[in-house]
Amino acid sequence: MSIENEDIRVDERFLEDIKSESHPSRFETEGEVSVLIIRIPSLEGDRNIVSYSFLIEGERCYMYDHRSERFKEIGTLSDLHRFLHGRVSRLLKYIQQVHYDIEALEEHLYDEGVGSEFMQVWLEHKKGVSLVHRLMFHAVLAMELFIGHFKRREDLDDLDYADLLEHMNRIKDLSYSALQKLDNLYDFYRAKVDERINKNMYLLTVISAIFLPMTLVTGFFGMNTGGLPLTDDPDGTIKAVVITLLLEALFLIPFLLLRKKGFKRYGGGRSDT
Secondary structure: OEEOHHHOOOOHHHHHHHHOOOOOOEEEEEOOEEEEEEEEEOOOOOOOEEEEEEEEEOOEEEEEEOOOOEEEEEEOHHHHHHHHHHHHHHHHHHHHHHHHHHHHHHHHHHHHOOOOOHHHHHHHHHHHHHHHHHHHHHHHHHHHHHHHHHOOOOOOOHHHHHHHHHHHHHHHHHHHHHHHHHHHHHHHHHHHHHHHHHHHHHHHHHHHHHHHHHHHHHHHHOOOOOOOOOOOOOOHHHHHHHHHHHHHHHHHHHHHHHHHHHHHHOOOOOOOO
16 A cells, blocks of 8 residues: 555654665654664665665554655554564674674685785675674664654564564674674784785895895996906905905894894793703
């Protein structure tokens, strides 16, 4: 049964909120008319968010169809519960699956190390879970006000709506827990990336220390100036190589001693005896 907007006594400010698909979840009442807006993540179609707007007048419940811009009767408060319960149940299964995916991502990070695809998967989960938590936070508040307002009515099944609210709270808590897991995974990922960068920098430092004396010697003896030593010496090449090796030792020995000292400082050289 379809009902035109003007056939239902709706306050203009209520009607404006009902028509808006971006309005956050809320519950408002005035006289015998109450408005419940539930905005939750969408698991169907291309939209990320879906907004359900309900109007309760007396014992009848109506839902606003944004496509036809008309109110459609859905029945009683029990019918309203069945409508929301199905969608909330699917959302609960979705957030549980997200937890399984995050655990798989964690195991992959621990076993396989840092991979190029980690950040892409992490960002997708972070975006989706943040959206779920943000929307469910407001949806739970609206539902609590709704139940508190109608809890004395005989056509409101307390157990059914308490179960619905419990599912919504569980989704909110699970999404918050997933956000914490994702943040911990990111911290571990950054630590692994920083460790890899430090190893690369250390390797570059060692290579630079090895080639610096060679560069110094070749640069010195390659100058186009007169009076360079060893130019007329038949053993000049051997002597230049010896000078290079001595310079290598002067550069590398202090470097290795400092590294060994730091290794012992952090317990690398301790024994159990």
